[in-house]
Amino acid sequence: MASSKSPFCLLARRLGSAAPLPVAAERAILGLPLIIRTIEASRDILYEGGPSDHCCVILDGWTCCYQLLTDGRRQILLFHVPGDLPDLQGLHLPSPDFGMATVTRSIVAFVPHSDLRTLSDRYPTIAQAFWREAIVTAATHRAWIVSLGRRDARQKLAHLICELYLRLEAVGLTDGRSMPMPLRQTDFADALGLTSVHVNRTLRSLRSQGIVDLYGRRSTILDWEALRAVADFNPKYLHLTD
C-alpha cells in the first residue's frame, strides 16, 4: 500500500519509518484531508507570530525555517526536503516562533491541526512518530549550534553538505555521489552565519581540493571521507534508520 507515490503514502512511510504503523493508522492517514499547493521559489509559507491551523508536509522541493533580526539580517534555522514535516510543533502552539519559506518551487500538502490531533490521540504509534520528529529536529538544532559556535567556514560548509546529502539519500533523491543543490550562496551564508562572499571563497577552496563540487544546481561529493573528516561529521543525530 505504501508503495505508490501518492502524498498519503509518503506521509505514511515517513511516520512508520521507525516503528511500523498498525493498518488502521495507515488507513486513517489515507483518509486525511490534504490540501495540496504548488508554491513558487522564495515565498513565505508561514509567518512568525502569524496564525496557524495547518501543518505541512513537503512533497517536492526544498524549504527552510528562518528568523529575522530587527536589522533585517536573516538566520536560517533548518532546511526541509521532500518527506519532511516542518511545523508539527504548531500542534502545540498558537503561532509559530519562526518563518518558513520555500527555497525552490515546492509542492506542499497542508493538513488541519484538528485531524492530526485526533490521529495522534487515537494511535499511540503515531503520537510516538510525532515525538520522534520533534526529537530529530531538536538534535539537528543542536548539531547546528555546535557548527555555528565552534567550526570555521570550511568545516561549517562541509558539515551542512554532509547533512543534506544524507537526508536526501534517505528519501532517494541522490544520484551516485551527487545531489540536487538549489541553495544559493546567500542561503548557505544565512544558514552558516557567514557572508555570501566568504561562502563563495570557501566553496572554491573545497572544490580546488577535490572534495566537493557545486555545478549547475547540483552538488557532487568527490571525496566523502575527506568531507566527513573536514566537517567532523557524525550522522547519528539524523536518526536515519538505513
Place this chain on the structure above:
Amino acid sequence: MASSKSPFCLLARRLGSAAPLPVAAERAILGLPLIIRTIEASRDILYEGGPSDHCCVILDGWTCCYQLLTDGRRQILLFHVPGDLPDLQGLHLPSPDFGMATVTRSIVAFVPHSDLRTLSDRYPTIAQAFWREAIVTAATHRAWIVSLGRRDARQKLAHLICELYLRLEAVGLTDGRSMPMPLRQTDFADALGLTSVHVNRTLRSLRSQGIVDLYGRRSTILDWEALRAVADFNPKYLHLTD
C-alpha cells in the same frame, strides 16, 4: 498543596504552569519515586551515547548540556536552572545525543522513565506539559542558533544574560536587578562560541558602559533597556506565562 517547597511540588508546579493539572495528576506526581542526589560542581550527570533510564529534575544549582568536538573543544547547548527538566527527550530515545554536567554543586532528582511514561499515558494534561517542555527547549535552541550565527560578542553576551535573568526570575531566584551568576568566563565562551579571553574583554565593555556588572558570583543588570537593545532580545521564545 503545591505551596510547600518539596521537590514534588516544584515538579507539579512546573508541569502545571501552562494548564492547571487535575488533582489526580497532581497526586500521581506526589507519588513518583524520586531519587535525590547532591552532585559536586563540574561533574557529568549524563554521557553522550551512554545508557539512560531516568529523567532528571534540577532542584537546586545550575547544569548545562554540551557536546564535545573530536579535538576536545566544547560547545554548550543549553543551561538549566532549578525547576528545569533537562532530558525529557530521553523518554523517546535509547541514549542521549549530548552530555550533561553540573555547573555548580547541584541537587538533582532522578525519576524512572517508566514512571513518567505511565504518568503521561494516564494524564493527557501531563503529556501536553511534556510537549510544552520540548517546544520551549527547541525554541531556545533556535534563539541560540540566531545568536551564534548573526550576533557579535557583545550582542551574544547580552542575549544570554537576558535569557538567564528572565528564566531565574520566573522561578523566583532573582533579587531586585541582580541574580546569582556561577558561570565562569570559559562557560560563557563555550556557550557563545568565543574564547574566554574575549568574553573577559566583552564583559569589561558592558560594565564600562553601565549596562551589566558581574561581581562576586552575582550579576547585576544596571540598565535592562540598554541590555535588551544591545541583544535585540525578545523573550517570547521562553514562553514564560507571568
Place this chain on the structure above:
DNA sequence: CGCAAACTTGATGGCCGTCAAGCAAAGTGG
C-alpha cells in the same frame, strides 16, 4: 535582447583567536 539576480574576485580592515605573562582567590598540607 535586455534586465535582474546570482556569482566571482580583489582590496582593505576589524573582530576575535592565539600566545604569553601576571594577578587574585581559594583550597591543601605541613
Place this chain on the structure above:
DNA sequence: CCACTTTGCTTGACGGCCATCAAGTTTGCG
C-alpha cells in the same frame, strides 16, 4: 598559620579569518 598549588581572571601584543566595499562577469528569464 603560612608556603604551595590550582583555578580563574586580567591584560597586552600580534595575527588570521572573515566582513565590508566595490567592481566585474555570468546566468537566467521575460
